[in-house]
Amino acid sequence: EAEKENLSFQAEVQQLLNLMIHSLYSNKEIFLRELVSNASDAADKLRFQALKDEALYEGDAELSIRVAFDKDARTITIKDNGIGMTRDEVVENLGTIARSGTRQFLEALTGDEAKDAQLIGQFGVGFYSAFVVADRVTVLTRKAGDKPQYGVRWESDGQGGYTIANEERPERGTEVILHLREGEDEFLDAFRLRHIIRTYSDHISIPILMDGEGEEAGEEKVNRASALWMRPKQDISEDEYHEFYKHVAHDFEPPLAYIHNKVEGNLSYTSLLYIPQRAPFDLWDRDQAHGIKLYVKRVFIMDDAEHLMPRYLRFVRGVIDSDDLPLNVSREILQHNRMLDRIRSASVKRVLDLLETMAKNEPEQYAGFWQTFGRVLKEGPAEDFGNRERIAKLLRFSSTHEAKEAADVSFDQYLERMGEGQDKIYYLTADSFKAAVNSPHLEVFRKKGLEVLLLTDPVDEWLVAHLENYNGKPLQSVAKGELDLGELEDKEAKEELDKAADEYKPLLERFEKALADQVRDVRVSHRLTDSPSCLVVDDHEFGIGMQRILRAAGH
């Protein structure tokens, strides 16, 4: 049997802890929300695993969370009968930066406390908030299905290390005991604790129990303990929606927007979907596992990133609860499930609707959204052909119109400004905004007063390759092939150009010879008005930026 060990936190955990204690100082009470949230997650996990193995309930399927306090010992205890943890899991989850996100979080730290405190919001680091009010935390836990002797006692003062030992534990689940810091006695109060629970955790779907007042009173349920998404919209306050979001998204900040829908008929389900304010840490992580929580008849089934939302909407968080899927649904079943396909495509439409409405009615809010998630949304036209036009409507770019870096020009605005005779949407791709506005390719367009969209994200080449046109107007790179300005071409210029091409033929041939390995062709062009020369690519080729990406990827 493993004995008691003294272990150190990973250096990063210590850093995180210190920051946490400082930045949450004015909002201490959220420790309770975080610990209750973990207890609720643990109950969800047990309920899901017990669908396959009922023995995990060990004869007790009534899941609940108990909150208690002891005035004399100066402790607060949060206890659940959820999944529990093994010794290894305790070390992994409470002592190390087990999740990639936490490391990215630490890399993002600037040393400026105010700025760093804001970063906390992006990462699920809830457990450590216990140390904001406690100078010693004890965790007692036993994994569901394990023998009592595999119980674990973990203890830490949040000062660099912790001890861990095995301890007999008849009941499964986890108990977190907070030994309050000097001066935190305000939390040793039933009224205060109830109030905090109702404020932040009312939406938790299992009962949160506290001892009632008076000698004889038994346990009382403090929260409403019903699935929030099942309640009628008009009965749910903005705050309740926000708190629920923080719980499902493991975020510290309220969401940017949400939509709540109940669908009845031959396919019945409820969806509550949120758009976060900030990018989740794993937005660019291919293996990202979170996203939408799938429930079947109120039972949590899984956190899913692939079956319920396409990748270009992977930032969406929330819950989908189906009445029709079987309770024993597996990932394999989800793969080709017609019901789920329909739920998914309806949910995508709702999210696109929400964004369209926001873009129209709250342009400032939409600008914030675009800055955070625009690059992800740009993957849409390639991934979701059916919704291509709707996604295109939501795209924003920089352009030569105002020549500012913030991307705020939509295709619709571009079309509105298009003059007589212009039949194409012109764009230029470049590595940076600076490179784009200074590009010699723009010279002739400036001279003619034609607006050009400036695309500077790596994904943009990919985007235009799949979009091809908007509202019937083809997208045309100003840096590709023969520059054909169509109706906008003036005749004399064209004739002059042909004449010049004849005149300079010998010179062009010498250039071609000298650059034989680097270029395919050397041409006279009216593209430029000030610069002597520029590189262009053929119409059917990827732009220079994309070629660079492909080369880097080994193509």
Ligand code: ADP
């Ligand atoms: P998050 O909840 O965002 O994952 P936390 O810091 O709140 O981050 O918790 C870290 C991890 O510790 C959880 O993901 C979970 O694996 C484990 N954990 C915390 N509390 C409990 C609990 N009451 N029961 C089981 N596991 C828990």
Ligand code: MG
């Ligand atoms: Mg948590």
